[in-house]
Amino acid sequence: MKLFIHRKDLRTDDLNAFDYLRNQDDESFHLFIYDPFLLRQGREKEHSGINFLRHAAGLGRQYREAGKTLHLAHGKPAEVVDYILGQMEGRIDEVVVHRDMTPYAIDRDRSIRKVTEGYQVAFTQLTDHLLIDLPRFADFTGKSEPYKVFAAFHRRWVEFMNEFPNPPSALTVADVKVSNHSMEWPEAYRVPEELLEVEPAEDPHVLLDGFLQERIAEYGEHRDEYEAYEPSHLSSYVAVGAVSIRKMYDAAYRTAQSGEWIRQLCFRDFYLYRAVYESHYFTYEKVYDLSPLNEYHFERWCRAETGIPIIDAAMTELNETGRMPNRLRILTAMFLTKNLQCPFTRGEAYFRRKLLDYDNIQNRGNWLWCASLGENAAPYFRVNNPVTQSEKYDPQGDYIRKWLPDLKKHSKDIHQPRLDAIVDLKASRQAAIEVYKQILASRQKD
Ligand SMILES: Cc1cc2nc3c(=O)[nH]c(=O)nc-3n(C[C@H](O)[C@H](O)[C@H](O)COP(=O)(O)OP(=O)(O)OC[C@H]3O[C@@H](n4cnc5c(N)ncnc54)[C@H](O)[C@@H]3O)c2cc1C
Structure with missing residues (x-):
């Protein structure tokens, strides 16, 4: 029998692992692990965590509707795998997963591999x-x-x-020989009720x-x-x-x-x-000297209190819903890293909690681009002006009115910085260009 573990593949159609399992013509025990590391620091109450939990619930529903068994556990993935392999006493000969490329995922899978080796069980990673x-x-x-x-x-x-x-x-879970072998989960691996009490995500x-x-x-x-x-x-x-x-x-x-x-x-x-x-993809903050930057205004940016209407409107949407259109992600990220001279890592971490669609690799790549760091990056002198961008992409200012109802009555001047804006856009742009020139020059040689 195979053990298949769902991770960032929360669906039951068109999975490479299903094709693989079907070709093995063997039964498979299907599992989803609620990994406490991925839900740490209260993430289960933030938009990104809630999105994840809703899709996990959706996965469970898809299995039920197909009449198949999906086991749920809570705990460190390597420990859960160890427990299952021990319980199944030699009946599982292979653990199958889809590969992920984040540092945490690579580490996690190294630990799982170590466990499987202890049981002389194969560990197969597919790309999906x-x-x-x-x-x-x-x-x-x-x-x-x-x-x-x-x-x-x-x-x-x-x-x-x-x-x-x-x-x-065209394969779905209905085409896979999913085992309905039962498993007695000890208290330590039972999923806390509150993680299950969510509305499953839509199709x-x-x-x-x-x-x-x-x-x-x-x-x-x-x-x-x-x-x-x-x-x-x-x-x-x-x-x-x-x-x-x-x-x-x-x-x-x-x-x-x-x-x-x-x-x-x-x-x-x-x-x-x-x-x-890219060897530095996850470590650029160590490759450049970011010490000229500061965090003075970071909290105001998070709380949508910068006094620049389009920035505050976008941050309000993010805080309330977990959504933010791509153009506004670029503007808020550039504003934070350039005009406010805040390290990109702070904004990246904030998006990690708040974005419904948070994805470590996509988020980091886009933040690096906005902050002009790394190989594929906006030129350091690119500092988008949020006011002119707001005038260009939403001339009537309807988006600002929607998210900042206090500004509802403003007409053409709705895009303009408020009197209490935390920075002067022109002066901070010039300062950012100087600082980023210095930061780029600080890059350590490979
Ligand atoms: C600072 C910053 C942080 C970001 N963080 C994330 C993140 O954590 N997760 C995430 O999925 N996207 C991220 N993006 C990329 C992009 O903003 C979103 O993918 C996009 O807004 C999603 O909307 P959509 O599904 O309607 O995409 P559409 O515009 O309909 O595009 C279709 C799909 O293409 C992909 N895509 C689109 N734009 C990008 C892009 N710039 N980079 C990579 N993939 C893209 C997405 O998978 C998207 O669903 C970030 C962008 C910026 C500037």
């Missing part, structure tokens, strides 16, 4: 969440060095996907179909108009693997005028690729 197969892509490009910037990567990615499209599988395919039918053609031209235009809103599903990235790509590929949206899926692959090949 990328559109491209990384080793095959490396062969295809024939490059000895990985791509550092997105534009060049994107060109080759499109060619690669045309040649090796990676179509979705993402309704969102995907609606977006493809109604809005994808305008995506390239209008995606930055955060009040007038709605993108797919699929990222909170993608982040936990509740929707298959292959299905998204495949459906978009067969839809007219989808190139710009597919480019965003490529962006996601690019950050996953860089996380694997």
Whole structure:
């Protein structure tokens, strides 16, 4: 029998592991572990944790509806695996998971592997969440060095996907021989009730179909108009693997005028690729000297009290709902790192708690870009002006009115900094350019 553990793949259709298990023609014991590390520091009460719990509940519901058994446990993954392998007394010969590339996930899987080795059980890691197969892509490009910037990567990615499209599988959990072997869980591994008392997440395919039918053609031209235009809103599903990235790509590929949206899926692959090949991806804060930066205004930024209307409106939406449109993520991140000269790591950590769609690799890659650090980054002198951007992308200021009702009565001046704004945009922009020039020069040699 196999032990299959769900992690960031909270769905029951088109999973590479299901194809793999089906080919083994063996029974599999399916498990989801509530990992206390991922829910630490009260994250289960924050938007990102709630999203995760809702999708975990959704996964349980999908198994029930298919008449299949999904076991739930709470604890350190390696310890839970140790317990199961011990209980099953030699009946499990292989543990199967999907690979993840974050430092925590790599460490966690090293510990699981160690446990499986102790039982002489195989440990198989499959790749599920990328559109491209990384080793095959490396062969295809024939490059000895990985791509550092997105534009060049994107060109080759499109060619690669045309040649090796990676179509979705039609298999679902109904096609897998899921074991209904029961398991007696000791108190230590029982899932606390409060983690289970959430509303299961909805089906993402309704969102995907609606977006493809109604809005994808305008995506390239209008995606930055955060009040007038709605993108797919699929990222909170993608982040936990509740929707298959292959299905998204495949459906978009067969839809007219989808190139710009597919480019965003490529962006996601690019950050996953860089996380694997860029040795400093998770440690840039140690590569640059960030000591010229400070945290004076960080709390005001978090509390949406900067006095710059579009920044405060965006932070209010984030705090209240866990959502923030991409253009406003760029503006708030640049404002924090550049105008307020705050280390990107503080904003990154705040988004980790607050974003519904929080994803370690995507979040970090985007924060690095905004802070002009790392290989694929905005030029250090790029400091978007939140006022002119607000005027450009939402001329009537409706977004600001929605999230800052106190400003409802303002007309054209709605975009302008309030009298008590915490920084002068022009002066802080100039100062940021000087400071970031210095920070980039401080980069340690490899
Ligand atoms: C500072 C900052 C932090 C971010 N943190 C996250 C994060 O934690 N998790 C996350 O999923 N996205 C993050 N993003 C990227 C982006 O803002 C969101 O993916 C996007 O807003 C999601 O909306 P959507 O699902 O409607 O996407 P759409 O615009 O419909 O795009 C489709 C899909 O493409 C992917 N995508 C789109 N834009 C990007 C991008 N810039 N980078 C990587 N993938 C992208 C997402 O999976 C998205 O669901 C961040 C961006 C910035 C500037």
